[in-house]
Amino acid sequence: MKGFDLTAVTCGYQQVTALRSLTLGIPPGTRVALVGANGSGKSTLLRLLDGLVFPDAGEVRFGGDLLTEERFGEDTFAYSFRRSVGLVFQDPDAQLFNPTVFDEVAFGPLQLAWDKREIAARVDETLERLLIPHLRDRVPQRLSTGEQKRVALASVLVMDPEVLLLDEPTAGLDPRSQSQVIDLLVGWAGGAKTIVTATHDLAMIDDIADRCVVLQGGEVAADRPPADVLCDLELLRDANLVHSHRHGHGHGHGHSHPHLHD
Amino acid sequence: MKRSGRSYFERTLDGLVAGIDRTRAAERHAEDGGLLQRVDPRVKVGGLLALVVAAAFARNHLTLVGLLAVAVAGALLSRLPLGLLVGRVWLGTVLLTAAIALPALFLTPGDPAWRLPVAGWAVSWQGLRTVSYLLLRVVTAATLTFLLVFTTPWAHVLKALRVFRVPVVAVVILGMTYRYILLLLESAHAMFEARRSRTVGRLSPGDRRRLATAGVGVLLDRSIRLSGNVYDAMQARGFRGEVHVLDEFQMRGRDWLALAGFAVFTAAAAWAGR
Numbered sequence: 045m046k047g048f049d050l051t052a053v054t055c056g057y058q059q060v061t062a063l064r065s066l067t068l069g070i071p072p073g074t075r076v077a078l079v080g081a082n083g084s085g086k087s088t089l090l091r092l093l094d095g096l097v098f099p100d101a102g103e104v105r106f107g108g109d110l111l112t113e114e115r116f117g118e119d120t121f122a123y124s125f126r127r128s129v130g131l132v133f134q135d136p137d138a139q140l141f142n143p144t145v146f147d148e149v150a151f152g153p154l155q156l157a158w159d160k161r162e163i164a165a166r167v168d169e170t171l172e173r174l175l176i177p178h179l180r181d182r183v184p185q186r187l188s189t190g191e192q193k194r195v196a197l198a199s200v201l202v203m204d205p206e207v208l209l210l211d212e213p214t215a216g217l218d219p220r221s222q223s224q225v226i227d228l229l230v231g232w233a234g235g236a237k238t239i240v241t242a243t244h245d246l247a248m249i250d251d252i253a254d255r256c257v258v259l260q261g262g263e264v265a266a267d268r269p270p271a272d273v274l275c276d277l278e279l280l281r282d283a284n285l286v287h288s289h290r291h292g293h294g295h296g297h298g299h300s301h302p303h304l305h306d
Numbered sequence: 307m308k309r310s311g312r313s314y315f316e317r318t319l320d321g322l323v324a325g326i327d328r329t330r331a332a333e334r335h336a337e338d339g340g341l342l343q344r345v346d347p348r349v350k351v352g353g354l355l356a357l358v359v360a361a362a363f364a365r366n367h368l369t370l371v372g373l374l375a376v377a378v379a380g381a382l383l384s385r386l387p388l389g390l391l392v393g394r395v396w397l398g399t400v401l402l403t404a405a406i407a408l409p410a411l412f413l414t415p416g417d418p419a420w421r422l423p424v425a426g427w428a429v430s431w432q433g434l435r436t437v438s439y440l441l442l443r444v445v446t447a448a449t450l451t452f453l454l455v456f457t458t459p460w461a462h463v464l465k466a467l468r469v470f471r472v473p474v475v476a477v478v479i480l481g482m483t484y485r486y487i488l489l490l491l492e493s494a495h496a497m498f499e500a501r502r503s504r505t506v507g508r509l510s511p512g513d514r515r516r517l518a519t520a521g522v523g524v525l526l527d528r529s530i531r532l533s534g535n536v537y538d539a540m541q542a543r544g545f546r547g548e549v550h551v552l553d554e555f556q557m558r559g560r561d562w563l564a565l566a567g568f569a570v571f572t573a574a575a576a577w578a579g580r
Contacts, residue, residue: 091538094542096538096541096542119546122544122546123544123546126542126543126544127544130542130543131539131542133535133538133539133542135532135535137489137532138532138535138536138538138539139539141482141485141486141536141539141540142481142485143460143461143464143465143481143484143485144459144461144462147461147551147552150552151540151543151545152543152544154550154551154552155543155544155545155546155550156544157550160552163552164552181459183333183459183461183485185485185488185489186330186333199543200543203543
């Protein structure tokens, strides 16, 4: 099992600096929640970890290997990395581009040149695990958001990666679908794999992570257990993750207290 | 539903969205459990194309009527409503073909069958035969194509094309284009609906043009961003510039039976229509 090491990473795009001199270690087998308001650098960090973008300064290592554009030019390294690290995108329209659910889930293993008979069996097995075998021949774009999220997860879990990167896995889901996705993540591989989840849904981090990294303006504002972070209202308020507003309780009196952003 | 005060661009968009709705309706029929829906797409694409070719080369009315009867029976056994066939296929093809073939009624030399009351132009038996022959041929070919489109999801038609040596890259690009064109049109429609809900009164033609142009710009920006994300998602799952696909169709007993059925009908039509 391999982990990530980021040292003094600065990364930006279109004259915006998304991450500033960020240093972070993600040892194998840990479950990390990256929380922060919109624009805090969560998605950029996930893309860095997945080798889709590369730092302007500093370095990112996976299992000691430096992640650079040149390394990804080598087939052996690229295939081995893609086999080990899977990213589930926030937008299902980006993740699901194949004509059927079966093709979608089979896409990754096919690119990694697995045996075709094994692929068909693994796809069916993964669809069963995610309780969506009935969607096998459906067109992904015509599924509900909850079903699309499951298919997106299946398309990555089919490769059984060591590290799973998730960008807002419960965004846009109804409460029931949210809890189903959380149960899936918690139960995946008996909790033995590395899971990095970017979210601003504070309600789920206690379930999906044993460590919570709060990002603010592209920097690490805190790196503590979820319970500690959830109790630190000042930190959450500074990171724009909670706010206060007045409301009433039907007895004519109003008051204010912090509310989670969702 | 009739709405007023819309620009040409919006009306076009509404028309395209109506087209998407019709496509979706076709796909719903394609997922139904009728006779042809259960047949392997490769057999259907090959078999129905062979029948279309047989109809194109048939040289007598009887063969065409026979093929048309087979196509209609196929539609009924595949639970496709006859109203859909008549309204969506026959009406359009008959009107269009009739408009093209009409002069042949009067221009084809031969024995007169009937004269136009006022003009006195003669309609010849040979002209009638030519026009009816053309009409039957077009209606039969259109009905057979309708059977393919309404009993096979588009994704499966594309996959079946690979069997006929259409390059994998072309099939994948067609599939992705189809998927994202629908998404783009839906986004465009939603954007214009949202704008319409906040617009009171009639906008001047200049303002309408300006808003339409701004809308096109926003859509282009979204498309570029989405295409970048799709490419990233492909790379994240190991895409290295070469497309690999899996043909997971499997011929079962009923597919072989259907293949034999198509072969018999095609051979019979080719023999009878020679």
